[in-house]
Amino acid sequence: MLTKTYGSAVQGVNAATITIEVVVSQGTNFYVVGLADNAIKESQQRIEAALKFRGYKMPRTKVVVNMAPADIRKEGSAYDLPIALGILHASQQLLTDELGEYIIMGELALDGALRPIRGVLPIAIQARKEGFRGIMLPLANAQEAAIVNNLDVIPVETMQQAIDFFEKRHAITPVTLDTRQVFQQVANQYTADFADVQGQENIKRALEIAAAGGHNVIMIGPPGAGKTMLAKRLPGILPMLTMQEALETTKIHSVAGKLGANASLLSTRPFRSPHHTISDVALVGGGGNPQPGEISLAHNGVLFLDELPEFKRTVLEVMRQPLEERRVTISRAKVSIDFPSNFMLIASMNPCPCGYYNHPEKECVCGPGVVQRYLNKVSGPLLDRIDLHVEVTPVTFDQMTATRKSETSSAIQQRVETARAVQAGRFREFPDVYSNAMMPPQMVKDLCQIDEAGRTLLKTAMERLGLSARAYDRILKVARTIADLAGTEEIRLEHLAEAIQYRSLDREGWAG
Numbered sequence: 001m002l003t004k005t006y007g008s009a010v011q012g013v014n015a016a017t018i019t020i021e022v023v024v025s026q027g028t029n030f031y032v033v034g035l036a037d038n039a040i041k042e043s044q045q046r047i048e049a050a051l052k053f054r055g056y057k058m059p060r061t062k063v064v065v066n067m068a069p070a071d072i073r074k075e076g077s078a079y080d081l082p083i084a085l086g087i088l089h090a091s092q093q094l095l096t097d098e099l100g101e102y103i104i105m106g107e108l109a110l111d112g113a114l115r116p117i118r119g120v121l122p123i124a125i126q127a128r129k130e131g132f133r134g135i136m137l138p139l140a141n142a143q144e145a146a147i148v149n150n151l152d153v154i155p156v157e158t159m160q161q162a163i164d165f166f167e168k169r170h171a172i173t174p175v176t177l178d179t180r181q182v183f184q185q186v187a188n189q190y191t192a193d194f195a196d197v198q199g200q201e202n203i204k205r206a207l208e209i210a211a212a213g214g215h216n217v218i219m220i221g222p223p224g225a226g227k228t229m230l231a232k233r234l235p236g237i238l239p240m241l242t243m244q245e246a247l248e249t250t251k252i253h254s255v256a257g258k259l260g261a262n263a264s265l266l267s268t269r270p271f272r273s274p275h276h277t278i279s280d281v282a283l284v285g286g287g288g289n290p291q292p293g294e295i296s297l298a299h300n301g302v303l304f305l306d307e308l309p310e311f312k313r314t315v316l317e318v319m320r321q322p323l324e325e326r327r328v329t330i331s332r333a334k335v336s337i338d339f340p341s342n343f344m345l346i347a348s349m350n351p352c353p354c355g356y357y358n359h360p361e362k363e364c365v366c367g368p369g370v371v372q373r374y375l376n377k378v379s380g381p382l383l384d385r386i387d388l389h390v391e392v393t394p395v396t397f398d399q400m401t402a403t404r405k406s407e408t409s410s411a412i413q414q415r416v417e418t419a420r421a422v423q424a425g426r427f428r429e430f431p432d433v434y435s436n437a438m439m440p441p442q443m444v445k446d447l448c449q450i451d452e453a454g455r456t457l458l459k460t461a462m463e464r465l466g467l468s469a470r471a472y473d474r475i476l477k478v479a480r481t482i483a484d485l486a487g488t489e490e491i492r493l494e495h496l497a498e499a500i501q502y503r504s505l506d507r508e509g510w511a512g
Contacts, residue, residue: 003090005082005099007067008126009074010119012290012330012337013251015126017103019068020079022086027062034067037075043108046077047084050112054160059091071334075289078117081106081136084159085166096166101133102154104162112159116140118257121250124148134174136162140261144254146177147247147265179265183246187267188413190236192229195408199399203230206390206502208412211237212419213481214435216323216345216385218308220504221392222362223355227348230392231304234346235269236409238302239417245300248340252299256292270301272343276310284318290330290337295322298343308347309377316382319345323385326438345386349378360393375505380470387437387474389504419484436481441473448476454496461500475499 007018030044048058065083067074082104088094103123107115116138124145127135134152135145142155152174156162164170194204203219207230210217219227241249250266253259259266274283274294285293295303305311322328326342351357352371357364364371383389420435426447427433433440439447450458458475461467467475479491479499486495 001090001092003086003099005086005089006103006132007079007082007105008103008119008123009072010122010255011072011335012339013122013248013255013292015119015122016069016072017126017130018072018074018079020082020086021066021068022083022090023062023064023066024059024087024090025062025064028060030063030065032065032067034065034070035073036067036079037073039077040067040074040079043077043080043083046080046108046110047087049110050080050084050108050159051088053110054112054158054163056088056093057091059087063087063090073289076117077107077115078105078119080108081114081159081162084108085162088163094163094166096168098166102152103127103132103135105136106138106156106162108159114138114156114158116261118259119255120144121147121247121254124151124153125251127151136165142175143177143262143264144250144259146175147179147250149179177264180243183243183265183267188236188240190233190268190409192233193236193409194233194412195406197226197230197233197406198402199395200226200230200392203390203392204407204412206388207234208237208416209478209481209485209502210234210344210346210388211239211412211416212485213387213423213477214344214437215387215478215481216347216437217388217390218347218349218383218386218505219390219392220349220351222350222359222394225392225394227392228304228306231273231302231306231346231348232271233409234302234344235271237412237416238269238344239413239420241267241269241300249300252292252296252340256297258297270298271304272298272301273304273306276305276307278311278315280312280315280318283315284322284328284330284341285339286330290332290335290339292339293328295319295328295341295343296339299340301343303343303345305345305347308349309374313377313379317379320381320385347386348392351375358391383505384470387478388502390502391504415485418487419481422484436477436484439477439480444473444476448480448491450476450479450491450496453493454491457493457496458500465500465503467500467503471503475503478502 003022005020008015009018032041051058120141124135128148128151136154139155139157142153145153154172165172246265272294283293322341328339328341330337352366352374354365356362357371479495482495483491
């Protein structure tokens with residue numbers, strides 16, 4: 001007897017429906033065909049043990065499981081449940097005509113319990129798109145699937161519950177979720193707040209500018225100056241996630257298996273801080289079945305690289321294209337997958353190996369030329385994509401013990417959102433540009449006009465400070481953002497002057 005059940009395979013951040021055909025006929029052995037990996041081929045032992053534990057029989061005849069289309073590679077143990085139900089139906093131990101109305105996914109334990117799977121959100125979206133009545137999956141994944149409306153989400157904890165549901169012995173109420181209500185209840189809840197930071201007003205100002213214009217930032221300063229603490233508070237001043245951004249971010253984390261049990265829609269901007277020993281593939285994504293890397297997990301959020309010169313040069317260089325194109329393409333012999341990677345890069349570094357070059361109190365012990373060699377670990381093309389270079393100085397004792405409360409993240413966020421609203425109006429005719437940092441060179445010329453006094457100031461700064469040519473566009477973009485924060489249409493002298501000071505690493509002689 002031929003039986004068809006339906007599962008789903010995740011490719012990139014999208015899913016493709018898989019038809020699972022099961023035939024029980026005369027003969028011997030268990031066969032799985034259709035480009036299945038070892039985890040699926042090993043499902044025979046899990047399914048047989050689960051069936052026996054629940055009082056059912058594994059057919060002792062020939063069982064052929066075909067997973068179509070055969071040119072799509074299927075991976076993982078999430079196909080255990082649809083294969084098991086297909087075998088029961090094909091051997092006439094399960095009597096139902098509704099198997100084909102649901103996408104069915106779940107990993108079986110040996111006692112028939114179901115373990116959670118990953119990639120549920122894109123699977124549910126594809127199921128609704130293709131007109132399935134519902135999706136059956138482990139209970140721990142139900143909240144995530146319920147984000148998709150107009151789809152019955154049937155949660156089951158065991159294979160027996162799935163069998164009872166299809167044979168009408170036990171009704172299961174579909175899980176429902178008011179996505180917008182849940183999103184509004186937990187949106188913008190961050191544990192770290194700028195109100196906790198004493199002093200460092202100039203750094204807070206730089207991060208406010210970065211958030212308002214979507215600019216990348218590098219902070220240079222000695223150990224213990226507060227670089228990491230400040231970076232962790234940056235997501236709290238970025239504009240609130242929109243519903244569309246939340247769905248995009250949740251899909252990526254779902255595919256990567258980072259959501260956790262009983263999770264639903266992500267409501268805060270991600271903050272990713274990989275260790276400096278990370279590999280190229282772990283950062284940008286890849287693998288036999290390409291998975292998103294850290295830059296995609298930071299999509300719509302912040303990627304923080306602490307101690308930037310300690311990262312391998314090759315790891316840093318692979319970020320150059322994603323920083324420009326806001327996406328990363330993983331190419332393999334038979335498939336090419338795009339992962340979104342629209343993130344803000346925040347990096348920090350010591351000014352030298354010992355950490356105390358230019359320190360106001362401690363003396364640097366690095367030898368001649370060591371500082372420059374240390375800074376040269378970060379390539380010019382990568383620095384070219386970082387708009388703000390900020391020097392962080394240690395906080396004094398008086399500042400640390402001050403009783404005056406610092407400005408909260410929510411107050412800064414309001415100014416950032418006002419500036420972003422101005423930019424949204426400015427770029428409404430350009431769908432690929434929505435912040436000042438994303439302006440191409442021609443747009444910079446058109447939208448960042450400066451008067452004669454401004455040109456004179458910029459020329460003088462480039463000559464006296466030894467600023468590189470690549471700093472020119474960056475200064476104009478940052479000045480445009482400062483003007484937006486100030487609520488002025490024109491870029492004034494004070495805006496240019498403030499933007500110029502954020503180019504520390506471009507100054508000749510900065511490293512001695």
